[in-house]
Amino acid sequence: MALTGLEIYKKLPKQNCRECGLPTCLAFAMKVAAGQAGLDTCPRLTEEARSNLNEASAPPQRLVTIGEGEAGFPMGQETVLYRHEERFHHPCGIAVRVEDTLDDAGLDARLEAIGQMAFERMGLRMVIDLVAIDNVSGEAARFAACAKKAAEKLNKPLVLISGNVAALQAAAASVAPRRALLQFTEAAPGEDLFKLAKEKNLPLGLQADSLEALTALAEKARAAGLQDLVLSPGAAAGPAAALEFLTKTRRAALQKKFRPLGYPVLTYALGSGDEALIAACWYVLKYAGIVVVDTLEPVAVLALMMTRFNIYTDPQKPVQVEAKLYAVGEPGELSPVLITTNFALSFYSVEGEVEAARVPSYILAVDTEGTSVLTAWAADKFNAETIAAAVEKSGLAEKVKHRKLTLPGHVAVISGGLEEASGWKVDVGPKEAVGLTSYLKQRWKAE
Amino acid sequence: MAIPETKEAWAAAINRLTIGATTAQGGTRKSTVTVGGAKCVPGLAFDGDLGEPPAVAVEVWDVPADDWPEELAGQYGAALNKPGDWAKKAVEFGADMICLRLMGVHPDGGDRSAEQAAATVKEVLAAVGVPLIVWGCGVAEKDNKVLPSCTSAARGENCLFGTITEKNYRTLVAACLADGHKLIGESPLDINMAKQVNILAQDAGYPLSDLVLYPNSAALGYGYEYVISILERGHLAALNGDQLLRQPVLCNVGAEAWRTKEARAADEEVPGLGTAARRGPLWEALTATGLMPAGADILVMRHPGAIALVKQGIKTFMRAG
Ligand code: SF4
Secondary structure, three states, rough: OOOOOOHHHOOOOOOOOOOOOOOOHHHHHHHOOOOOOOOOHHHOHHHHHHHHHHHHHOOOEEEEEEEEOOEEEEEEOOOOHHHHOOOOOOEEEEEEEEEEOOOHHHHHHHHHHHHHHHEEEEOOEEEOOEEEEOOOOOHHHHHHHHHHHHHHHOOOOOEEEEEEHHHHHHHHHOOOOOEEEEEEHHHHHHHHHHHHHHHHHHOEEEOOOOOHHHHHHHHHHHOOOOOEEEOOOOOOOHHHHHHHHHHHHHHHHHHHOOHHHOOEEEEEEEEOOOOHHHHHHHHHOOOOOOOEEEOOOOHHHHHHHHHHHHHHHOOOOOOOOOOOEEEOOOOOOOOOEEEEEEEEHHHHHHHHHHHHOOEEEEEEOOOOOOOOOOHHHOOOOOOHHHHHHHHHHHOOHHHHHEEEEEEEHHHHHHHHHHHHHHEEEEOOOOHOOOOHHHHHHHHHOOO | OOOOOOOOOOOOOOEEEEEEEHHHOOEEEEEEEEEEOOOOOOOHHHHOOOOOOEEEEEEEOOOOOOOOOOOHHHHHHHHHHHHHHHHHHHHHHOOEEEEOOOOOOOOOOOOOHHHHHHHHHHHHHHHOOOOEEEEOOOHHHHHHHHHHHHHHOOOOOEEEEEEEEOOOOOHHHHHHHHHOOOEEOOOOOOOHHHHHHHHHHHHHOOOOOHHEEEEEOOOOOOOHHHHHHHHHHHHHHHHHHOOOOOOOOEHHHHHHOOOOOOHOOOHHHHOOOOOOOHHHHHHHHHHHHHOOOOOOOEEEOOOOOHHHHHHHHHHHOOOOO
């Protein structure tokens, strides 16, 4: 866990030489503790002190990246058990499994479908994060060929799942230089596996059916010089057991600083039934670093992505958009003007409906400090005066010929006041964004 | 290296609370529902006593639900015109309880009278043997006129009535004390307000042990992380002994999930996302699934497909053994 400034200061040279760019060693220590400076900027630190400090200040759960650079998928380095305590940092990866027993046509089709799965929500493009090739065939050559094809077709980080070291070796070689995760599924890995991961600098996934056994495995791997580890309860673990595994590893790492379990966790929610989807949902919410699923049903994948998106938002910051006038489509001087708040959820719900209705419109996002229509109204941030001021500032009067504003139905009570304050007519729109499509198509008229 | 002990030493459990009364207990219910009792983080048997699994209450209205999309309304068909028939359907769909929402007493929603509302409560009680939640229209003056007639119509049945708020609690507290019902305290996604409502009820002579918390709800993809955090904070505070947050928690899952585009939209409005028959129940079920690990005890739901899925999930994650 993070050291305090004073704990760091004790190990510094205490020469106040300013070579780190700060006036004193104490000031430097405080910066390091706050994560705003690295130990490397003190040239006078002894090697011994450096390694001591590095070990002690290493995060309790390691950040492990599959792949590299921009295309890499980072996971772990979580700091809390509940999002309200701070926030969750590295969103759980959704990995779709591809069995290497598929024939070539089936393989192509599946990879194609994985690549095409994408959703636009909240101004973000959400896609499948990783591809997990599963060595169901037990054959090294087939496994390697499938992995190679996935690497060629998709620019996504890869998980290679096998209990066979030779197969992992062949597949890793076939996708090199991509840094795939080697997810080993047998309980007794040998030195050859550690050697493979070490030589090729690949993250290594270990699995065991008890935490005791897994701790022993992780210690062996650490002793062999491996640092980028991933832990898994395995595909055979039942949902309740997997949840217990996830919770115990997270608590042991964060609360007890137990290094052997201080790594991200990979869980499986396989099968096409809805039980798998429910389980996947629990794992995303409760601490998984990667969930491997079979489903490619769009609405199911979207639900998992939204679950993940929601739980990983920063509770300190409401998700907001810039408060201003937005043009959706190419609105003209007779196009509707829809009023909403700058809470991202409100704004994007309205925008999505306008796009779906294909009625070009203006959306005015009023600054409510990122709060929703009803919350902002209750807090007096979304009232006749604030809306009228936003209309004025937006320059709408020059953009449209009509003088009509559409107000969210939930705040119909302020329509009279708004007409007075703004001089515009007010049309009370639907309460929920979902009603906008029919409103725009059937009800809205410029005059 | 030995693995460190990660089981928490919790100080207290969520209150156990029973809704409904059988003939032997002075009512006419065939079954009762007990919720709460957990002395652990939800679903974690290793952490402590799991307590009672979450219960599913199914929504029934006193007037036909005119804004339900076809996929949802179609499940109930003509029964939507008769609360008693509607409740029977709900029980067929797996309801542990009925949540009767008096939408029709709303001044803008029909303005039904106290007598009419009380008659509907009796109709539903007569139609089914499961316990009853009765929920007002949310307009304080009107609820204060109507709900006391309903509490007395259901006297002895040990129903769960809602809601009391910081601004409006005296009438319903008095009525539930007189007629022996449990109460829902409502707060707007704010943990201090949730406690405040409990304090007000307690000061008015109502026992904390008979209250249920309703901190408001939201759907998956539509801000339900705020609800999750409120639930988790409350649950942890309760386990650490906070008397004012030890009440079981109710979540309005169906009402929120069926407002979403994913559930409501016509098939051609969301190309590639599958049929309404699939999207709606799934969104409702996964909304409930997200709230359970955070500490939801009573899930108010709508669609039979979602109910079945959620019950499956409860069995998998929320029951001992
Ligand atoms: S460079 Fe090192 S020794 Fe010099 S002032 Fe900074 S911390 Fe102190």
